Amino acid sequence: MIASVGTDLPLQVLRATGRYAGPLTWDIDRAFPLAGQWLESKFATWAFSILEDWAQGRFDALDAVVFTRSDDNAQRLYYYVCELRRRGLLRGPEPILFDVGFIGRATSAARTVASVRALASRFGVSDAAIEAELVRADAASVPAPAPAAGPACLLAGTPPPDERVSAMIAAAGFQPHGDTLEQLWARECPGVAVGTGDPCAAIGHRLHEWQPGPRGFFNRGAAVVQAARAVSAKAAVLWFVEEDEALVWHLPAQRRALAEAGIPTLALSRRSWRADDGLDAEITAFLKEVAA
């Protein structure tokens, strides 16, 4: 079986193997005695959890884990896992790094296409199997569900580990809208062209354009306003954790853009990914004020 770590991966290729088990998951509400010896403090908490599980043998049933290069935590964790395996400190699945480029030049697009081909070749997946997976995904795509009733609140910034932050928003009487990291990692690159005769190239070019992860090149101020308007948000929570070194650089621009759009915003930075630092009280107070 094969698992994955991160966004921006060609999940269609992994699914076409018939052995894809989905993204690795985490349990962050515990200690990490083994991983803590090897990882430095600025690694994301999920990286500690995954490495701890790896060291405890919880992934031993897997054959391979594909890491993305689009996230600094994921790509560094790949090198650490390789080194720990070399030193005999870890066993378990083979780590593989998927090289995805985002720079808006032909060289980066070509690199991404080559990476998709290399991954397919590594797993022995034929173009026909990948094409069949693209056709299946295209047929299975469904429109987004209609928004639930009640005022909407956009949750943006660092993707939370699970529904815990959304639950805080819901408890304050608002409909939360925002992806968890778990959802982002499981999301397949949309809109890949079918019937091109070269499915790896089709996936590679689309991945190069897609850019959902922290390394994407786009105007994140405009994007957050667009996301808020798409759900008619009455409020927004911009939430960034201590370890975030990428998305947090857009906090000033996103805050400004939301203010200009007239959307009340609670901006929080340097927070705990566990959301155990008084976040619920702050969200409740903020949304109560918005609702008043």
Next chain:
Amino acid sequence: MTTPTGQRMRQTLACTAAANAYQKQFGIDLKRRVVDEGEPFAIVQADTPHEIFHVMDIPIITNQWWSAYISAKQLSGRYFEVMAEHGYPENSCKYCSLGLACTLANDPKTAPWGGLPTPTVLVARLTCDCIQHVFGQWAEAMGTEFFAMEAPAWEHKDPRWFAHSNRDWDEIYQPDRIALMVSEMRDLITLLEKRTGRRFDEAKLHHLMERINEQEGYIWEANQALAKARPCPVSIGEQMSNTMIPQWHRGSDWAVNHARRFRDEVLDRIAQGQGAADDERIRLMWIGAGVWHDPGFYQALEERMGAVFVWSMYMPFAGPQYIRELKDRPMEALASRICSMNEVLHLPPWMNGWMESEAERCGLDAAVVLLPPDNRLSQSGTRLTALSLEQAGIPVLMIDADMVDAKNWDHDRMVTLVGNFLTEKGLA
């Protein structure tokens, strides 16, 4: 750098003063060209192909050098406040963003050089999560373009890369990674030619690469002699100055001549049995960027314990990471120098493989590692390197501190910390 401690670095080499004087004059000349005469210029990260700009005679301002210049003007504290005023969290990476802060401050009266004019381009390799965001926003604030370069995946993992990287660079750095960087460099050259009207000449690059090999060869020869010498003839502060200042000007007549002069002075001190310290008893390794705000730190334990910092990455890096057999392919040779410059210093197995070997080569007794709290890239690889060193019998002390922010640095406390560590390990 934020608040200098007043502890100064002792100088023993005549060439150190010459290097500092040259760099000061270079700053004056650079300002004249860029600010007064309005020449096209670029802002670049340290791990980008400076050689392209040198060949095209386009002045460059290196982000790390500009940060040091800002700090030397005692402005970093003010600029950290500016970042906070603009809404950036206080733990944002300080090492990369001082230049952006200077631009955002938009205060020509207090900015060095009155602030920078608009560059032709900003260039950075995407080696961490923050740099593309910092450089992207900096370019936007300056009304110019950001040319990013990929830091691609590296699957060929050779822990002993340093032993044959001069010759076998194709294999070590991977042909596909080298080819990608060559393509990117050609795109950069096209952009520069279009924007500046200056031409790139590959024959000139070939000559420059040969001159760089000569320069780095002198530094490497000096370092090999230094590693064997007892006592260590030159402090790491002077190793850094005499390696890094020529490094900014690599391949120029001055840089080559200076490297030769430095080598000669090092060899001369070794021949005379002169040491950086009077009574060397413990040989230490420094892992991380220099503590620019407290250069006197490195010499503080010499008198009391005979503990001498013998090794930092800057000087020995010249051998394995800069010298290249050209093989009539100067662009590829250059790409192999640049395409992993950051990775070998911050990722396993390259970082720990090299440093473990270096500790043995230089006869080191213990290592001190800088662990900046707010910077994943600077922290990266340090724990696994510590593990490698400890397994090789080298005790390791990790220090939580930042190389550019003196806020959590207390000279006396840090010196005591190292002293206590050496005592606990039975070295003093």
